[in-house]
Amino acid sequence: MNALDISDLRKVYKNGFEALKGIDVSVAEGDFFALLGPNGAGKSTAIGIISSLVNKSSGRVEVFGHDLDRDPEGVKSCIGLVPQEFNFNMWEPIGEIVVNQAGFYGIPRKEAWQRAEESLRQLDLWDKRLQMSRTLSGGMKRRLMIARALVHRPKLLILDEPTAGVDIEIRRSMWEFMSELNRQGTTIILTTHYLEEAESLCRNIAIINQGRIVEHSRMDQLLHQLHTETFVLNLRDRITELPQLQGFELKRLDEQRVEVAVSSGQSINQLFEQLSSQGLGVTSLRNKQNRLEQLFMNMVESARNGALQ
Amino acid sequence: MTRYSRYWTAFRTIFTKELLRFTRIWLQTILPPVITTVLYYIIFGNLIGSRIGEMDGFRYIDFIVPGLILMAVITNSYSNVVSSFFSSKFQRHVEELIISPVPNWVILGGYVAGGVARGVMVGIAVTAVSLFFTDIQVQSYGWTLAVFTLTAILFSLAGFINAVYANSFDDISIIPTFILTPLTYLGGVFYSINMLPPIWQQISLANPILYMVNAFRYGLLGVSDISMGVALGIVFLFIIALTGFSLYLLNRGIGIKS
Numbered sequence: 001m002n003a004l005d006i007s008d009l010r011k012v013y014k015n016g017f018e019a020l021k022g023i024d025v026s027v028a029e030g031d032f033f034a035l036l037g038p039n040g041a042g043k044s045t046a047i048g049i050i051s052s053l054v055n056k057s058s059g060r061v062e063v064f065g066h067d068l069d070r071d072p073e074g075v076k077s078c079i080g081l082v083p084q085e086f087n088f089n090m091w092e093p094i095g096e097i098v099v100n101q102a103g104f105y106g107i108p109r110k111e112a113w114q115r116a117e118e119s120l121r122q123l124d125l126w127d128k129r130l131q132m133s134r135t136l137s138g139g140m141k142r143r144l145m146i147a148r149a150l151v152h153r154p155k156l157l158i159l160d161e162p163t164a165g166v167d168i169e170i171r172r173s174m175w176e177f178m179s180e181l182n183r184q185g186t187t188i189i190l191t192t193h194y195l196e197e198a199e200s201l202c203r204n205i206a207i208i209n210q211g212r213i214v215e216h217s218r219m220d221q222l223l224h225q226l227h228t229e230t231f232v233l234n235l236r237d238r239i240t241e242l243p244q245l246q247g248f249e250l251k252r253l254d255e256q257r258v259e260v261a262v263s264s265g266q267s268i269n270q271l272f273e274q275l276s277s278q279g280l281g282v283t284s285l286r287n288k289q290n291r292l293e294q295l296f297m298n299m300v301e302s303a304r305n306g307a308l309q
Numbered sequence: 310m311t312r313y314s315r316y317w318t319a320f321r322t323i324f325t326k327e328l329l330r331f332t333r334i335w336l337q338t339i340l341p342p343v344i345t346t347v348l349y350y351i352i353f354g355n356l357i358g359s360r361i362g363e364m365d366g367f368r369y370i371d372f373i374v375p376g377l378i379l380m381a382v383i384t385n386s387y388s389n390v391v392s393s394f395f396s397s398k399f400q401r402h403v404e405e406l407i408i409s410p411v412p413n414w415v416i417l418g419g420y421v422a423g424g425v426a427r428g429v430m431v432g433i434a435v436t437a438v439s440l441f442f443t444d445i446q447v448q449s450y451g452w453t454l455a456v457f458t459l460t461a462i463l464f465s466l467a468g469f470i471n472a473v474y475a476n477s478f479d480d481i482s483i484i485p486t487f488i489l490t491p492l493t494y495l496g497g498v499f500y501s502i503n504m505l506p507p508i509w510q511q512i513s514l515a516n517p518i519l520y521m522v523n524a525f526r527y528g529l530l531g532v533s534d535i536s537m538g539v540a541l542g543i544v545f546l547f548i549i550a551l552t553g554f555s556l557y558l559l560n561r562g563i564g565i566k567s
Contacts, residue, residue: 052566076408101405
């Protein structure tokens, strides 16, 4: 059984804007799934429909076999949602926010406090349980929303840009936390603008653009489609003119840095050998762009060009 | 855990949340109506009332007590639900409820119970204060409690509908200022409609609050300008209509879903 099955899902808003133009998405149980797309592509609308915040115009949504039209309570029981924007009561203590959420899922108060303690400890917020939520920092507010979403132990966790605006240290600890949750069996759907986050965490991916799914595949298969990777090389010595290499085209960035495109058929060793034969040493190299980011941009741009034509 | 025990826990959670919300800020929610009512008793009851004389066979201060208590119940049950539900929309934490497996009738029940709790709490406080100014002998505890509770339910529902449609803080004060307060003041709180010319008596009968005030006065003093059967019938009719309409709004997601 799949964690999520969406077929021919459409959404037309009252102002006539067609946010989803018949999308099909499947997410297997236990998956860590990325749903990516540029701003306004339809990601949040799709998530809104799955989590019952947005009414669909047509189509079918099933979560762990529960049909959204026939059994909305079954669907809701399986889902935990961490939305993009803060949506908790700023005048309520943190502990109560989590306990109340458990109560909405029918968990009695005593057990709700035990679960809240578990979730808040996992996210390092238990000591702040009596504090009003408005007093938390941005990163803590994000973690509070994760703790709240986990209190009823959902089988499917939807994270809509969970690391937006948090510093790198917290982001990395959240990545570890999400990976551990996934290892323990929770299916996770992640939307993010940090594509390295999606690349390192997710096994499967769907890219949505202008209300349509333009890619739905395994992450490794998708990355394999990338024919060319661009590297930035830091050279040991300064150069005045670009060296001529066979099969590689170099671009000079400054006196000690060059950019080179390496296609999938080429070996990076050949590049180093040729540079070395011309007396040029390389002290370090890095990808110019994250691989997924490069693919993502290619897809979005080709869709944009197609629309223009 | 059965489905209904889940619903009961969800209902209790919403109700407790509401109860904590308004008791935490009792200086803004419980105390002001008590002070306002004390001022009414001092000014209209003692200072001016002694010059008015009797009304329907009662001292003026005794005559206005039921209306003043019910006015506090109406205002507080309405404002509790309208401000709480609108604020949950404004801060978007209503989404906590929408994504949870809570049926709409439980959501409505929880908010209405919160409104009734505040209406009843303020009503009891105002009644307690009135005992310092009057010496009322309750004629029928059954009628008094029934009207007290039904009125709080009715205005909690009305507050809920107002909150669903409200898009700004202005929208939650328009109805209380321009409709609720005039209807309450013209609903026989301070006078008997028998004092009015016949045409105004007829017009007053279109005011639903008149029926509630009179029914409550009947429970406390044993006198009413209108038939009790009609009064209760109208209150029930409004409760059924507003409940149905509130559930329709929630089921369609009007004001809370896109």
